[in-house]
Amino acid sequence: PCSHHGKTPPCADALIAAGVARVVVSVTDPDIRVAGRGLSMLQAAGIAVETGVLEAEGCAALAAYLTRQTKKRPYVTLKLAVSSDGMLGRLAAGQVAITGPVSRGQVHVLRAETDAILIGIGTALADDPELTCRLQGLEVRSPVRVVLDPRLELPVTSKLARTARDVPVLLVTGDDGEPDPAFSARRKALEAFGVEVVQCDPRRLDTLLVALATRGISSLLVEGGARTAQSFLDAGLVDRILLFGGATPLGSDGVASPCVPGRVPAGFSLRHTARYGADSLQDYERDD
Ligand SMILES: NC(=O)c1ccc[n+]([C@@H]2O[C@H](COP(=O)([O-])OP(=O)(O)OC[C@H]3O[C@@H](n4cnc5c(N)ncnc54)[C@H](OP(=O)(O)O)[C@@H]3O)[C@@H](O)[C@H]2O)c1
Structure with missing residues (x-):
């Protein structure tokens, strides 16, 4: 999830505010405005974050x-x-x-x-x-x-x-x-x-x-x-x-x-x- 203000506010903030307990991530966004920062925000808010799930498939889709x-x-x-x-x-x-x-x-x-x-x-x-x-x-x-x-x-x-x-x-x-x-x-x-x-x-x-x-x-x-x-x-x-x-x-x-x-x-x-x-x-x- 993104951590910056673009057309919409940061998605990481929205996930934290929504009270999500666990986030499963396939591919980390290489956009330098994001690059793992959204995930750090989630972890800092106590959300369980799992990365690299079906990463090859995710990379192919993206x-x-x-x-x-x-x-x-x-x-x-x-x-x-x-x-x-x-x-x-x-x-x-x-x-x-x-x-x-x-x-x-x-x-x-x-x-x-x-x-x-x-x-x-x-x-x-x-x-x-x-x-x-x-x-x-x-x-x-x-x-x-x-x-x-x-x-x-x-x-x-x-x-x-x-x-x-x-x-x-x-x-x-x-x-x-x-x-x-x-x-x-x-x-x-x-x-x-x-x-x-x-x-x-x-x-x-x-x-x-x-x-x-x-x-x-x-x-x-x-x-x-x-x-x-x-x-x-x-x-x-x-x-x-x-x-x-x-x-x-x-x-x-x-x-x-x-x-x-x-x-x-x-x-x-x-x-x-x-x-x-x-x-x-x-x-x-x-x-x-
Ligand atoms: N079966 C298929 O999937 C398929 C798909 C498309 C086309 N075709 C067939 O392919 C034939 C046409 O092929 P073609 O090789 O004659 O034409 P092309 O590759 O479509 O076009 C070649 C033309 O593009 C120019 N060009 C500009 N930049 C280029 C670059 N970076 N690389 C290559 N060319 C560049 C060339 O300029 P210069 O003259 O300065 O070199 C040349 O005039 C037709 O018979 C068509 O039916 C088949």
């Missing part, structure tokens, strides 16, 4: 909050749908169905649970995705949508731009557009649709993640494509990898996935598997 508090960046989940021959899609073929409706439903649940979702401009141009949560009743839980778009190529006719007033869209570019009038015109046109242009080098993913965390984003779902996924892996900024494996092959003209079921970069361990109809799910977590 991974996003804890990552933002301790690493000053969001918890990053890389999600990829991979065909049976290790492909993410086909060049210039638009969205290709790799997995079935149950897997896709699971992805929408993930979106509802996540603060922001990120793709590269390659995917935005190839697939014209909406990246919202379209599960009935959970539409309002759609995450903030972020596109790495160095040259501001997102068309104003894209689904992302056209829905930017309903669910925020951030375009990340390192360029301030000077002195290119065409860039400035694209920026103006996109902003007129409610798209926000964020000036931050999209190649500096570590800096970008810190910037997202300062906006209150604790969890980020990276949904591709191949180059964006590879960049996050290369930068060591992936905490969890979710591989949805489809049952059918796409063929050798496909876009190869940087991870395939059973073969992910070193430093990740398989935590969980599931079957969704004909598809498989492999859920890997970073070891540290």
